[in-house]
Amino acid sequence: MDIAAAATVFTDPRAYADNERFHTATALLRRESPVHRVEHPNFNPFWAVTRHEDVMAISRASDIWINEPRPALGPKPKDADRENIPIRSLVQMDAPDHPVYRHVSADWFKPAGVRRLRDRIAELAKRFVDRMADQGGECDFFADIVSHYPLYVILSLLGLPEEDFPRMLRLTQELFGADDEDLARNQDKQAQMQTLIDFFNYFQALIQDRRANPTDDLGSVIANATIRDEQIGELEAAGYYTLIATAGHDTTSAALAGGLHALLESPGQWQRLVDDPSLVTTGVDEMIRWVSPVKQFMRTAREDTVVRGVELAAGESVLLSYPSANRDEDVFDNPNTFDVGRSPNRHVAFGFGAHYCLGTHLARLEGQALYAELVPRVRSIELAGTPEYMEALFVGGPKRLPIRYTMA
Ligand code: HEM
Numbered sequence: 001m002d003i004a005a006a007a008t009v010f011t012d013p014r015a016y017a018d019n020e021r022f023h024t025a026t027a028l029l030r031r032e033s034p035v036h037r038v039e040h041p042n043f044n045p046f047w048a049v050t051r052h053e054d055v056m057a058i059s060r061a062s063d064i065w066i067n068e069p070r071p072a073l074g075p076k077p078k079d080a081d082r083e084n085i086p087i088r089s090l091v092q093m094d095a096p097d098h099p100v101y102r103h104v105s106a107d108w109f110k111p112a113g114v115r116r117l118r119d120r121i122a123e124l125a126k127r128f129v130d131r132m133a134d135q136g137g138e139c140d141f142f143a144d145i146v147s148h149y150p151l152y153v154i155l156s157l158l159g160l161p162e163e164d165f166p167r168m169l170r171l172t173q174e175l176f177g178a179d180d181e182d183l184a185r186n187q188d189k190q191a192q193m194q195t196l197i198d199f200f201n202y203f204q205a206l207i208q209d210r211r212a213n214p215t216d217d218l219g220s221v222i223a224n225a226t227i228r229d230e231q232i233g234e235l236e237a238a239g240y241y242t243l244i245a246t247a248g249h250d251t252t253s254a255a256l257a258g259g260l261h262a263l264l265e266s267p268g269q270w271q272r273l274v275d276d277p278s279l280v281t282t283g284v285d286e287m288i289r290w291v292s293p294v295k296q297f298m299r300t301a302r303e304d305t306v307v308r309g310v311e312l313a314a315g316e317s318v319l320l321s322y323p324s325a326n327r328d329e330d331v332f333d334n335p336n337t338f339d340v341g342r343s344p345n346r347h348v349a350f351g352f353g354a355h356y357c358l359g360t361h362l363a364r365l366e367g368q369a370l371y372a373e374l375v376p377r378v379r380s381i382e383l384a385g386t387p388e389y390m391e392a393l394f395v396g397g398p399k400r401l402p403i404r405y406t407m408a
Helices: 003-010 019-032 052-060 097-109 111-115 118-134 141-146 149-158 162-176 189-212 218-223 234-247 250-265 269-275 277-291 360-377
Strands: 035-040 043-049 138-140 296-301 305-307 310-312 317-321 378-383 398-400 402-407
Touching (some): 003 035, 043 052, 097 111, 097 218, 097 234, 118 141, 118 149, 118 360, 138 141, 141 250, 149 162, 149 218, 162 189, 189 218, 189 234, 218 234, 250 269, 250 277, 269 277, 277 360, 360 378
Antiparallel strands (some): 035 043, 138 402, 296 317
């Protein structure tokens, strides 16, 4: 593979479904061209940043590197076209708005806030492991188990009823799986817009209900938030819900499914968790590093600047490649080895800086609860077919993970 071929991975959704191709390509780029200009007829040009140190430095410098107008890579004309972003959420914002809106929910995502959900999460973890047991020894761990579990957690956080689960599942998968033909309604812009409108209508009803009858959940906190002395607008509140519902769902599902795939393919790693249950903490973080479910976010330069000796002009955009940064040989010993005891584990799968993922504590708690429940109950477990990964430019992981098991 040469550098030009390697650089195609960022614009080709199929590359994210082929872990070997992706990691071979990005290892080459980290070595030979760590700040690499990518041009493709369907995308506005950008620079792919593949080293851990550079991803961190750019994420930290939010005075120079901003999220608007291009928070993540997508095909033209949606990408970098503000009119095509009907809902503005945290990831589209910069200071001074960003900290004000982030503050609305920040407390709910701190460890003390998330602890409120600990019992509920443990109950849900048990429910989904029970479901696995009920399936009689074979299931698709992604489709049957972990594509559902994190959504239940999010619904609980927002205070939504469980009956709404099927609609939310469909909407989040369509929105994030839009590059994968198995998941998308179809690829056109109108269909994606329809998905967003469905979300908006659903959340608008919720906002009205929570304003009339406030409850003790994040849904009410957002609906009744005050932004600079005024009640939050309906569009902003809907944008907030959409972000939380989408950001917190497919990401965690991907990490938990890809994590099991890694456990089953890496000799001895499952047994280490059986022998020492306390390894579930580092184990879940390693799953998150390994899968890096969020494939990229972007930043755009506010002024002329230099990244690793490459001069970038104001207005140019960089793509922060989290899965590449998380295999950086300069930071991780044996980066291509899955090690449930890895410590330290300075992965950037949750990003870094002003936009650092709000859901880190929640995602970790969900992962730990599921594996703490699952591992002791399984007697034997193996793959029962070839896993398949999503073709998605933004959030991805397994879309099929057939397994065979016996349970206690
Ligand atoms: C932002 C990853 C789970 C809510 C982000 C960012 C990444 C990320 C990379 C952007 C960070 C940056 O730009 O520096 C992940 C991964 C997850 C996960 C890998 C699971 C393994 C969750 C969960 C929630 C959540 C469970 C909440 C329910 C958010 C929100 C933001 C965000 C609200 C926007 C923060 C901002 O722009 O200020 N996440 N996330 N995430 N995440 Fe997560």
